[in-house]
Amino acid sequence: MSEKRSFLLQKQNDAGKLNQSKLLKAEENARLLVTLQKKKKEVEQLRLQYKLLQAEQSAANKRIDALKQKLAEKARCKEAPRVHPINPPCxxxxxxxxxxxxxxxxxxxxxxxxxxxxxxxxxxxxxxxxxxxxxxxxxxxxxxxxxxxxxxxxxxxxxxxxxxxxxxxxxxxxxxxxxxxxxxxxxxxxxxxxxxxxxxxxxxxxxxxxxxxxxxxxxxxxxxxx
Missing domain, CATH: 3.10.450.50 (Nuclear Transport Factor 2; Chain: A,)
Incomplete structure (x- = not known):
């Protein structure tokens, strides 16, 4: 009887340890899931920021191209021959x-x-x-x-x-x-x-x-x- 009782107690202890291990793993999984969700949000924010930066860079490139075009037009105007005015005062x-x-x-x-x-x-x-x-x-x-x-x-x-x-x-x-x-x-x-x-x-x-x-x-x- 003593051996059987010891065996049952050992089983209970093992079962308790197993349950505790499962609980710990469940808690760890929950923490990992929360961490993963946070990481996903951070990645999504970084992706949005990257898209915004791309849009800003594209707009800046367009402004630069427009300024280059204006400068080129001004240069052409300077190089173009002067046109005589209509009805010069005389x-x-x-x-x-x-x-x-x-x-x-x-x-x-x-x-x-x-x-x-x-x-x-x-x-x-x-x-x-x-x-x-x-x-x-x-x-x-x-x-x-x-x-x-x-x-x-x-x-x-x-x-x-x-x-x-x-x-x-x-x-x-x-x-x-x-x-x-x-x-x-x-x-x-x-x-x-x-x-x-x-x-x-x-x-x-x-x-x-x-x-x-x-x-x-x-x-x-x-x-x-x-």
């Missing part, structure tokens, strides 16, 4: 623009569509086309409507002023229809011209009672030059 330009203004108003007065059309470029940003760029013919159609409404027209040129390719005409106009109903006032036309002197951008301001002034910084053309 007596020759004064005389040319004065004659252009006179011919322009003469064509408007006489209803000479062929002559007037040559003052406009093939395409022109035109005020009465909702400030859009339209073909020359559409500009002339609008002017023809004015001529039909007011068959009698007279103009008196007051000022011509310019700065580079920006030209201003200031004049008195008087219109009459077939019933002799008339209107008159002051007009200020504002042009932008191309290198050939044709109008590419046209606007006008109408002033019923007071003559407008030329824009600040514009060169005023003497109207008595030949």
């Amino acid at each position: 007596l020759e330009t004064d005389a040319c623009l004065r004659q252009t203004a006179i011919a322009y108003l003469k064509a408007r007065k006489q209803g000479n569509a062929s002559a007037l059309s040559r003052h406009f470029a093939p395409d022109c940003n035109y005020q009465y086309a909702n400030n859009r760029e339209v073909p020359n013919e559409m500009v002339m159609n609008n002017i023809r409507e004015l001529w039909e409404k007011w068959p009698q027209r007279s103009y008196r040129l007051l000022k011509v002023a310019y700065r580079d390719n920006h030209v201003e005409l200031i004049y008195i106009y008087k219109y009459a229809d077939q019933r002799n109903h008339s209107i008159q006032g002051y007009a200020k036309e504002k042009w932008e011209t191309n290198s050939a002197g044709q109008i590419i951008h046209w606007r006008e301001e109408l002033h019923p009672g007071t003559s407008p002034a030329e824009s600040a910084g514009y060169r005023l053309v003497p109207l008595n030059i030949k």
Whole structure:
């Protein structure tokens, strides 16, 4: 009986030790699992940081490429030959623009569509086309409507002023229809011209009672030059 009891006690002790060993292993496995999960999170954070760094590097490379392109463009601009400005301020330009203004108003007065059309470029940003760029013919159609409404027209040129390719005409106009109903006032036309002197951008301001002034910084053309 004593031996059997000793055997059973030994078995109990062995079983207790085994259970304790299992518990220790379970706890160790749990700690290892927690550690593994932390490591996974750290690896994921490192992966995200790496992606962010890659994105930042890509953006930085794009900015560097853009700066290089701008520097190259500036270098090309420095190397490119200088282009002569349109309408350099001088007596020759004064005389040319004065004659252009006179011919322009003469064509408007006489209803000479062929002559007037040559003052406009093939395409022109035109005020009465909702400030859009339209073909020359559409500009002339609008002017023809004015001529039909007011068959009698007279103009008196007051000022011509310019700065580079920006030209201003200031004049008195008087219109009459077939019933002799008339209107008159002051007009200020504002042009932008191309290198050939044709109008590419046209606007006008109408002033019923007071003559407008030329824009600040514009060169005023003497109207008595030949």
